Amino acid sequence: MENISPNSSRVVASSEAHIVIEPPRGWAALDLKELWHYRELLFFLAWRDIKLRYKQTALGAAWAILQPLLTMIIFSIIFGELAKLPSNGIPYPIFTYTALLPWQLFAFALTNSSNSLINSQNLISKVYFPRLIIPLASTLAGVMDFAIAFLVLLGMMAYYHIIPTLAILYLPLFLLLALLSALAVGIWLSALSVEYRDVRYIVPFLTQFWMYATPIAYASSLIPEAWRLLYGLNPMTGVVDGFRWALLGMDIQSGLMIGVSAIVVLAMFISGLYYFRQMENNFADVI
Amino acid sequence: MSDIAVRVENLSKQYSLGTRGTNLTLREAISSSLRTPLKWFNTRSNSNARKFWALDDVSFEIKHGEAVGIIGHNGAGKSTILKILSRITKPTRGRVELFGRAGSLLEVGTGFHTELTGRENIYLNGAILGMSRREIDRKFDEIVAFSGVERFLDTPVKHYSSGMHVRLAFSVAAHLEPEILIIDEVLAVGDAEFQKKCLGKMNEIAGGGRTVLFVSHNQDAVARLCQRAILLESGRLILDGSTEEVFSQYLSSIDRLSVELPLDPAMVMADGGVAWKFDLSRFPIAGDSHGSPYQSKVIVLENGKRLGPPHTFHETIRQHGMGAYSHWGTYLYFSSSDNTDPRSNGRAYIVKLDQLSQE
Numbered sequence: 001m002e003n004i005s006p007n008s009s010r011v012v013a014s015s016e017a018h019i020v021i022e023p024p025r026g027w028a029a030l031d032l033k034e035l036w037h038y039r040e041l042l043f044f045l046a047w048r049d050i051k052l053r054y055k056q057t058a059l060g061a062a063w064a065i066l067q068p069l070l071t072m073i074i075f076s077i078i079f080g081e082l083a084k085l086p087s088n089g090i091p092y093p094i095f096t097y098t099a100l101l102p103w104q105l106f107a108f109a110l111t112n113s114s115n116s117l118i119n120s121q122n123l124i125s126k127v128y129f130p131r132l133i134i135p136l137a138s139t140l141a142g143v144m145d146f147a148i149a150f151l152v153l154l155g156m157m158a159y160y161h162i163i164p165t166l167a168i169l170y171l172p173l174f175l176l177l178a179l180l181s182a183l184a185v186g187i188w189l190s191a192l193s194v195e196y197r198d199v200r201y202i203v204p205f206l207t208q209f210w211m212y213a214t215p216i217a218y219a220s221s222l223i224p225e226a227w228r229l230l231y232g233l234n235p236m237t238g239v240v241d242g243f244r245w246a247l248l249g250m251d252i253q254s255g256l257m258i259g260v261s262a263i264v265v266l267a268m269f270i271s272g273l274y275y276f277r278q279m280e281n282n283f284a285d286v287i
Numbered sequence: 288m289s290d291i292a293v294r295v296e297n298l299s300k301q302y303s304l305g306t307r308g309t310n311l312t313l314r315e316a317i318s319s320s321l322r323t324p325l326k327w328f329n330t331r332s333n334s335n336a337r338k339f340w341a342l343d344d345v346s347f348e349i350k351h352g353e354a355v356g357i358i359g360h361n362g363a364g365k366s367t368i369l370k371i372l373s374r375i376t377k378p379t380r381g382r383v384e385l386f387g388r389a390g391s392l393l394e395v396g397t398g399f400h401t402e403l404t405g406r407e408n409i410y411l412n413g414a415i416l417g418m419s420r421r422e423i424d425r426k427f428d429e430i431v432a433f434s435g436v437e438r439f440l441d442t443p444v445k446h447y448s449s450g451m452h453v454r455l456a457f458s459v460a461a462h463l464e465p466e467i468l469i470i471d472e473v474l475a476v477g478d479a480e481f482q483k484k485c486l487g488k489m490n491e492i493a494g495g496g497r498t499v500l501f502v503s504h505n506q507d508a509v510a511r512l513c514q515r516a517i518l519l520e521s522g523r524l525i526l527d528g529s530t531e532e533v534f535s536q537y538l539s540s541i542d543r544l545s546v547e548l549p550l551d552p553a554m555v556m557a558d559g560g561v562a563w564k565f566d567l568s569r570f571p572i573a574g575d576s577h578g579s580p581y582q583s584k585v586i587v588l589e590n591g592k593r594l595g596p597p598h599t600f601h602e603t604i605r606q607h608g609m610g611a612y613s614h615w616g617t618y619l620y621f622s623s624s625d626n627t628d629p630r631s632n633g634r635a636y637i638v639k640l641d642q643l644s645q646e
Binding site: 017018019020021022023024040041044045048051052055056122123124125126127128129281284285 | 302370371372373374375376377378379380381382383384385386387388389391393394397398400402403407410411414415416417419420466
């Protein structure tokens, strides 16, 4: 890692950096090299978000635990006790908490990244860096909360004597899918938000609607067979089922479903990247 | 390999006013695209929008190690050129080539967060300006020493005085060490003593063999940093030459700037006099918001003829019952005490900035 720093180039040879600035034309390719160059900024911005989140709150980082925990309690009472939704043999609290974890990460990352560009107006109009860093950083910032809340899950598993199988090794994959899904939507919405401030109002509805379309309070086996494929288009269905499978050993409804949703996410992500790149050139003029 | 550091070729930038640019709602966009579906594909070439060229076919070259000042009235295209060179916005036409790592200071304190401590802000701001963590680590002590806020390093910036805030921000920015440095008027920050320190630091940067592009209204600052200057007017390059040469043309061009007062005054004063809102930003010195060292003089013209000798802003002009009123010339006040209605005969009164002179 010694000499990767871009600044060392200044010492070595001054002619190394050659930048050409031209009018935008056609579809711009994604400049991964440049993105890598700015990786430190990505972490600094994510770190700032994490640092600022619970500043001046009395409970501080405890909020990261309280949010899923309180939601779990409410869900357990309403859906578990009163509505008696089946949880397929798993104690309802842990059944729903396992789903709430990736869901809250997803919802947070989605909301945060969608609004990220508007919230960074002054940066965008004053400094250059790949704008993609902004939604990326705000997506990453949610991972810390997830990690804290995950510790509670481990405690609950011990309490309910649930021993994870080797399937737990797949967990990072499902986590990645959740993040990628949030990012895919977040990139689209953040780029749209520069011109259309409607995004601010769309996002809360979107997440609420999306939550009902995701098996958090109920099991995905509740969905009639005929609708499964359509239901599987929701990537969060795959993520939640994956989490329950990897941690609680529940049956996964269909591996195919997860495959389908992963492809959907990938398509959205890639198209989002292109849309973002296309709009990027005008951000500073329009925002 | 050439010794060119910055090459600007036929650079133009068009902005549209009105319809685009303001934030449409999604509904408007959808309904308009439904009405005229084809237009959706080329919304960018919306012909309804009024357009203007902020930059019009500007070309110049800067050699490695050269310091060049960019001078011009407000709206001449200086900021646009800086924004394009620092890659914040793209040109409409033309091309820029930068040979070397470029860094820009368009505003001190970009990305500062008031909830974070001074130490945290140094790292965050440094990263935003393009420094690596290692680089910030290395320069940290120097940055802190220069800013003079050692004692408050672990205090959230929101508790800083505005002076401390600006000093820390400048300090981080000044330690950015790109080969090509693009600076907007960030020099005159803080108190007089710190300003001197800033100028010294800037001299050091410019003297250190770095290529500098510097935009300012402050003749003194430009003259100290740059041997060469470029004069822009209405988006065009008017003159490219020595700093003295360019400034003398610039100062003489000020005489051509004038403000015509509308027939209806902005307000009627208690004594029956009338006052016009006098838009000082139209004049170049007004852009120097940090308190200009210049003394500005104003002459009042009636149908192209001078009404009395030029007057400084702050003093009341007695001739012909007119007065320059309010501080820093915000209002031009015509007193009724001399029984002269300035609006009689519907004559146009034109206010000109006559000359700039160093105090």
